Amino acid sequence: MKISMEWLREYVSLTESAETLKEELTMIGLLVEGVEPSATGPVLDIEVTSNRPDCLSHIGVAREVAALYGRRLEMPAVETEFEAASGEVPFGIEIRDPDLCPRYVGLLLDGVTVRESPEWMQRRLEAAGMRPLNNIVDITNYVLLETGHPLHAFDFDRLRGGKIVVGRAREGERMETLDGVGRSLDGQMLLINDGEGPVAIAGVMGGLDSEISPSTTRVLLEAAWFRPESIRRTSRRLGLSTEASYRFERGADWDNTVYSIARACRLIREIAGGRVAGSLKDVYPLKMEPPRIRLESAHIRQLLGVELDDGFVETTLERLGFRVGKEGGGGWDVACPPWRSDMQREADLIEELARFHGYQNIPAEFPPSRTAGAPSRVYALENSVREALAGQGYSEAVNLSFASPADHGEFLPPGGGERVAVANPLTEETEFLRSTLAAGLVRSAKRNFHAGRKRVCLFEIGKVYAPGADGTPGETNTLGVLGTGAFLERNWTSPEAEYGFFHLKGLLGVLFARLRIPSWETEPLRSCGWLSPADGAAVKVAGETVGVMGSLAPELEERYKLKQPVYLAELDLERLGRHAFAPIVYESLPKFPSADRDLSIVVGKEVAWGTIERGILSLGIRELAGIRLMDVYEGEKIPVGKASLSLRLTFLDRERTLTIDRVQDFMNTVLSFLNTNYGAGIRSL
Amino acid sequence: MRETISRLRQSFEEDCAAVTGSEDWKAVRDKYLAREGGLVTGALKKLRELPKEERPAFGQAMNALREFVEDRLDARLQAVKAGERDRKRPFVDVTRPGVPLAPGSAHPIKRLQAEIEEIFVSMGFEVLDLPEIERDYYNFEALNMPPNHPARDAQDTFYFDDATLLRTHCSSVQVHSMETRKPPIRAISTGKVYRRDPFDATHSPMFYQVDVIVVEEGLHMGHLKGMLDVFLKRVFHPGIKMRLRPGFFPFVEPGAEVDISCIFCSGKGCAKCKQSGWIEILGAGMVHPRVLEMSGIRDPRVTGFAWGMGIDRVAILKYGVDDIRLFFDNDLRFLNQF
CATH class of the missing domain: 3.30.930.10 (Bira Bifunctional Protein; Domain 2)
Known part of the structure; x- marks a missing residue:
C-alpha cells in the first residue's frame, strides 16, 4: 500500500520525517519497505499483512500514526444531506442472497459532468499508484484509497429497469467485465444485476455495459459489504484480483459503507457538479456486530511477561477505536471497532497492547528447561551414511523431488510403474513426484560433464514417492549413489583407474561396515529397467532386498548422450535402518599368528564367485578366517569358457598355534570340495 | 711420556676426522682400541713397564685418552650412520602435488x-x-x-x-x-x-x-x-x-x-x-x-x-x-x- 505523506497529513498532524516514520511504523507492525518520491512528496511503501485490511487506506494508516504519537485523527468532511432536492428519482435495491451480501447502500446522483478530475486529485491517485481516468471513477478510487472501502459507480441510464438485484449467478451465465474480458460464471458467484441481467461481479469488477462514459449524467453509487470467503472464491476462480476484491476478501468495514458513499457524494458535488437525485438507500437485512471481548490484566502478564498499567491499556485501545469498559476482577469489556476484522479473541487485543508497548521493550529471558531433548530417529543413520560417503570422496547432492513425464518413462522403479501425480503442477517438470533418485543423479552427472569433469562421485539422501496400498501417496527415505569416470585421476604417481562396478560395490562395503551391517550380498537382477542387464544387481541384507546397483542401462546412456559408463546404487534407507547398528561386542585380538595360503583354480565361467565363496564357507572350517579373491584370469593360457581364479585363504586358531599339517588338511578339504562340486582344477599352488 | 700420549691423541683425531663410512670407522676403532695391537690398548699394557711412581699419572692420562677416544668414536659413528641413512633415501621434491584423492562433501x-x-x-x-x-x-x-x-x-x-x-x-x-x-x-x-x-x-x-x-x-x-x-x-x-x-x-x-x-x-x-x-x-x-x-x-x-x-x-x-x-x-x- 502506497501512502503519500502529504495526503496522510490531512488526517493527522505529522512533523516526523519520512525516515523516522518508516522506522517507527515498522516497529508497530506496518513494515515500510521503502520511501519513494512522488509529485506529492515522499510516499511510504507499506507491506500490509493480510489481517489488517483497515490499513489499506490513508485514514487507516493515519489512525495508527495518531495512536502511536497520541494525536487527534481528523476525519474528512462528508455529505450529510441525502434527500433528493427535487423530484425523487426512484431506484430499487433488492438483496436475494443476504448471506453473501448483508448490506448494500446505494445513492443516485444527477447532473454530473464527466471530465478530468482536478490536478490535486490526479497527483494523489498517481502517488498511490493508480491511473486517473475521469472524475467519477477517480472519486470512487480516491475514496477507496482514503477510507479503504471499495465503491462502484454505475451509469444509471444504462441500468435496465432502474434497479439493482444482488444474487448468485446462474451456472454458466456470462458477462463482459470492464477490462473487456468475457467471463463465464458459476452458481456460487455473487452478481450485481439490473432488471434484466448482470452489471457487475460483486466486489470484484463492474460490467462493461454500465461503465461511466463521457456522456454519463446520472450515477448510481454502490457501497456494499460482501462475505470475504465468497469474494475470495470468485476472485480465485476467475483469476481476477482487483483493488476491490483484495479489500473485500480480507474483510471490509460494513459501517464504512454509508460514510464512504457520503464522502464520495461530497466530492462528486464539489468536483463533478452533481446533486442527489435518488435518496440514500441502506438495505441491511443481516445486521452485523463486531465482537466484544473480555480482557484480563492477568492474561496480559501471562502472555507478554510484562506488567502494563491500566491507564496504558485503556488509552492504547481507545486511540485505536476500541470502546473499553472497566469491569471487576482486573479486567475490561472491550468493544471492537467494525474495521478491525482481525479482532476475535483476547490474544488479539493483547497483541495490540504489545505493539504499542513495543516488542523491543519486552525483556528476553531463557525459558527454564524441563525436557531432555532427543535427536530424530533417522539422524544417526543419515549422519553415518553422510560421513561414510563424504569420507570416501563422494559429494552430497540435492535434487528437486519432482519428475517430468519423461523421467517417469525412463526411470521406473524396479518391479513397477506406480507413480504419484501432482494435481496442479507448475510446469511439466513438476507433474510427478520422483520414484527414484537415479534420474536426478544422472542429470547432475550430465551437468558436471558439461562443466568439463570426468570424475563425478555423488550421493543423495532423500525421499522417493509411490502410492501406498490404499492409493494415497507415500514416501520412502532413500540413498542414491552415482560414480563415474576415474576412480583415481591420472597423476604423476599412477595411471588413471577407471571407475567400475566393483568400486561402487567396494563403497557399499565401507558403508555397511560403518552401519555395522555385518553381512550382505549382491545377486543378479534383471527387473530394474534403468540398470543394465549386464550388471544390474539386487543388494540384499539377511535375505531382504534393500536396494539395487549396477550401470545405467545402455539405452538411457544413449538417450542422455553419455560418453562414459555411469554406475548407480539406490538403497531403501528405512529397510537398511532396520538392519543397521548391530550392538558392538568386542572380540579379543588373536594371540596366535594366522596363516595365508594362495590357491589358483580353473572353473567354468558360469560358476559365480558367490557360489564358490558360500561353498567354501559351508565346509564349516572354524579356523577359516577369510577368503579373498586375488586375481581373475581369462585368456589364452586356459581353455575357452573357463576362468582362473586366485584365492587367498586365511586360517587362524584362536586357541593355539596352527601347524603346517593342519593348514594343509584344511587346504585339502577345500580343494577336494572345489574339485568335486565345480570340477575345479588346480592351476598352481 | 706426555709426548707419546699427545701424539697418540693427535693421530687419533686426524684418523677419526677422516672417517666417512662405517668400514673406515671400524678400521679406526680397531687401530686404536683392538684388544690385540690397538695403539691405545697397547700403550696401556706398557703401564707395567714403567717405574712404580710414574704409573698413577700415566694410568690416569691413558684412561682419559681412552675415554676420549671412545666418546669421539661413538659420536663419529652416529654421524656416519646418519649420513649413510640419508644417502640410502633418495631426495624428494616435496613441492610436487599429492595424489589427487577426491575430497567429498556434505551438502x-x-x-x-x-x-x-x-x-x-x-x-x-x-x-x-x-x-x-x-x-x-x-x-x-x-x-x-x-x-x-x-x-x-x-x-x-x-x-x-x-x-x-x-x-x-x-x-x-x-x-x-x-x-x-x-x-x-x-x-x-x-x-x-x-x-x-x-x-x-x-x-x-x-x-x-x-x-x-x-x-x-x-x-x-x-x-x-x-x-x-x-x-x-x-x-x-x-x-x-x-x-x-x-x-x-x-x-x-x-x-x-x-x-x-x-x-x-x-x-x-x-x-x-x-x-x-x-x-x-x-x-x-x-x-x-x-x-x-x-x-x-x-x-x-x-x-x-x-x-x-x-x-x-x-x-x-x-x-x-x-x-x-x-x-x-x-x-x-x-x-x-x-
Whole structure:
C-alpha cells in the first residue's frame, strides 16, 4: 500500500520525517519497505499483512500514526444531506442472497459532468499508484484509497429497469467485465444485476455495459459489504484480483459503507457538479456486530511477561477505536471497532497492547528447561551414511523431488510403474513426484560433464514417492549413489583407474561396515529397467532386498548422450535402518599368528564367485578366517569358457598355534570340495 | 711420556676426522682400541713397564685418552650412520602435488540442517520426523487457516487431491507434537517444504525449513525472545543483534517478524539490507489459542511459542550464495566449496 505523506497529513498532524516514520511504523507492525518520491512528496511503501485490511487506506494508516504519537485523527468532511432536492428519482435495491451480501447502500446522483478530475486529485491517485481516468471513477478510487472501502459507480441510464438485484449467478451465465474480458460464471458467484441481467461481479469488477462514459449524467453509487470467503472464491476462480476484491476478501468495514458513499457524494458535488437525485438507500437485512471481548490484566502478564498499567491499556485501545469498559476482577469489556476484522479473541487485543508497548521493550529471558531433548530417529543413520560417503570422496547432492513425464518413462522403479501425480503442477517438470533418485543423479552427472569433469562421485539422501496400498501417496527415505569416470585421476604417481562396478560395490562395503551391517550380498537382477542387464544387481541384507546397483542401462546412456559408463546404487534407507547398528561386542585380538595360503583354480565361467565363496564357507572350517579373491584370469593360457581364479585363504586358531599339517588338511578339504562340486582344477599352488 | 700420549691423541683425531663410512670407522676403532695391537690398548699394557711412581699419572692420562677416544668414536659413528641413512633415501621434491584423492562433501544445506538440529537437541528439543506429504488439516486448517483464508495465498500449494498436499512449511510440528505429547513440549521439525513458485535465482518450488514449538505452563513472549536470541547467536555469530517487530501468521498471536543485524555490514546499512541495517530472518509468535484448542490443550495456564525459518535462507546469508538454484544443481565446483 502506497501512502503519500502529504495526503496522510490531512488526517493527522505529522512533523516526523519520512525516515523516522518508516522506522517507527515498522516497529508497530506496518513494515515500510521503502520511501519513494512522488509529485506529492515522499510516499511510504507499506507491506500490509493480510489481517489488517483497515490499513489499506490513508485514514487507516493515519489512525495508527495518531495512536502511536497520541494525536487527534481528523476525519474528512462528508455529505450529510441525502434527500433528493427535487423530484425523487426512484431506484430499487433488492438483496436475494443476504448471506453473501448483508448490506448494500446505494445513492443516485444527477447532473454530473464527466471530465478530468482536478490536478490535486490526479497527483494523489498517481502517488498511490493508480491511473486517473475521469472524475467519477477517480472519486470512487480516491475514496477507496482514503477510507479503504471499495465503491462502484454505475451509469444509471444504462441500468435496465432502474434497479439493482444482488444474487448468485446462474451456472454458466456470462458477462463482459470492464477490462473487456468475457467471463463465464458459476452458481456460487455473487452478481450485481439490473432488471434484466448482470452489471457487475460483486466486489470484484463492474460490467462493461454500465461503465461511466463521457456522456454519463446520472450515477448510481454502490457501497456494499460482501462475505470475504465468497469474494475470495470468485476472485480465485476467475483469476481476477482487483483493488476491490483484495479489500473485500480480507474483510471490509460494513459501517464504512454509508460514510464512504457520503464522502464520495461530497466530492462528486464539489468536483463533478452533481446533486442527489435518488435518496440514500441502506438495505441491511443481516445486521452485523463486531465482537466484544473480555480482557484480563492477568492474561496480559501471562502472555507478554510484562506488567502494563491500566491507564496504558485503556488509552492504547481507545486511540485505536476500541470502546473499553472497566469491569471487576482486573479486567475490561472491550468493544471492537467494525474495521478491525482481525479482532476475535483476547490474544488479539493483547497483541495490540504489545505493539504499542513495543516488542523491543519486552525483556528476553531463557525459558527454564524441563525436557531432555532427543535427536530424530533417522539422524544417526543419515549422519553415518553422510560421513561414510563424504569420507570416501563422494559429494552430497540435492535434487528437486519432482519428475517430468519423461523421467517417469525412463526411470521406473524396479518391479513397477506406480507413480504419484501432482494435481496442479507448475510446469511439466513438476507433474510427478520422483520414484527414484537415479534420474536426478544422472542429470547432475550430465551437468558436471558439461562443466568439463570426468570424475563425478555423488550421493543423495532423500525421499522417493509411490502410492501406498490404499492409493494415497507415500514416501520412502532413500540413498542414491552415482560414480563415474576415474576412480583415481591420472597423476604423476599412477595411471588413471577407471571407475567400475566393483568400486561402487567396494563403497557399499565401507558403508555397511560403518552401519555395522555385518553381512550382505549382491545377486543378479534383471527387473530394474534403468540398470543394465549386464550388471544390474539386487543388494540384499539377511535375505531382504534393500536396494539395487549396477550401470545405467545402455539405452538411457544413449538417450542422455553419455560418453562414459555411469554406475548407480539406490538403497531403501528405512529397510537398511532396520538392519543397521548391530550392538558392538568386542572380540579379543588373536594371540596366535594366522596363516595365508594362495590357491589358483580353473572353473567354468558360469560358476559365480558367490557360489564358490558360500561353498567354501559351508565346509564349516572354524579356523577359516577369510577368503579373498586375488586375481581373475581369462585368456589364452586356459581353455575357452573357463576362468582362473586366485584365492587367498586365511586360517587362524584362536586357541593355539596352527601347524603346517593342519593348514594343509584344511587346504585339502577345500580343494577336494572345489574339485568335486565345480570340477575345479588346480592351476598352481 | 706426555709426548707419546699427545701424539697418540693427535693421530687419533686426524684418523677419526677422516672417517666417512662405517668400514673406515671400524678400521679406526680397531687401530686404536683392538684388544690385540690397538695403539691405545697397547700403550696401556706398557703401564707395567714403567717405574712404580710414574704409573698413577700415566694410568690416569691413558684412561682419559681412552675415554676420549671412545666418546669421539661413538659420536663419529652416529654421524656416519646418519649420513649413510640419508644417502640410502633418495631426495624428494616435496613441492610436487599429492595424489589427487577426491575430497567429498556434505551438502551445505544438509550440514546446516544437522547443525541446527544439534543446537535444538542441546536446548532440550525432540526432533520429529514428519512426512512431506501432509494432510490439508495439519498444514493449514489446524493452524488456523481454514479453506479460503487469505493467508493461504502466500503459500501456493501443490495438491494431490483436496485433502492431501506437499507441506508448505514444517509448522505441522505444532499440531503433531501437541496431539501426541503432553506439555512440557519442546519439538522441532526440519526438512523439505514445497510451494508453487517458479524456479529462479531467488525462488524454488522446494526449499528447507525448521519449525519450532515450545508448549508448557507459564511461557511468555520474553521466553520466546530469550530462546530466539540464543539460537540466532549460535547459528550466525555471538555478536549478532536481534529485533522483533509485529507480524502476522495465522497460527500465532501475538505474531512477530524477527530481524537480525545485517551480517554484511554489521548493521551499518548496505545494499544487502537495503540500508536498513536489518535482515528479515524468520517468523515467530505465541501459539494462537485456537491452535492450542484444536490440538487438545485445554489448560488455560499452558501457553506456547513457535517459530519457523528457512534453512536455505540462512545458507544464502552465511555463505553469500547469490542464486538459490546452485543448491540443487549439484555442480561439484559448487559443492566442494563446502
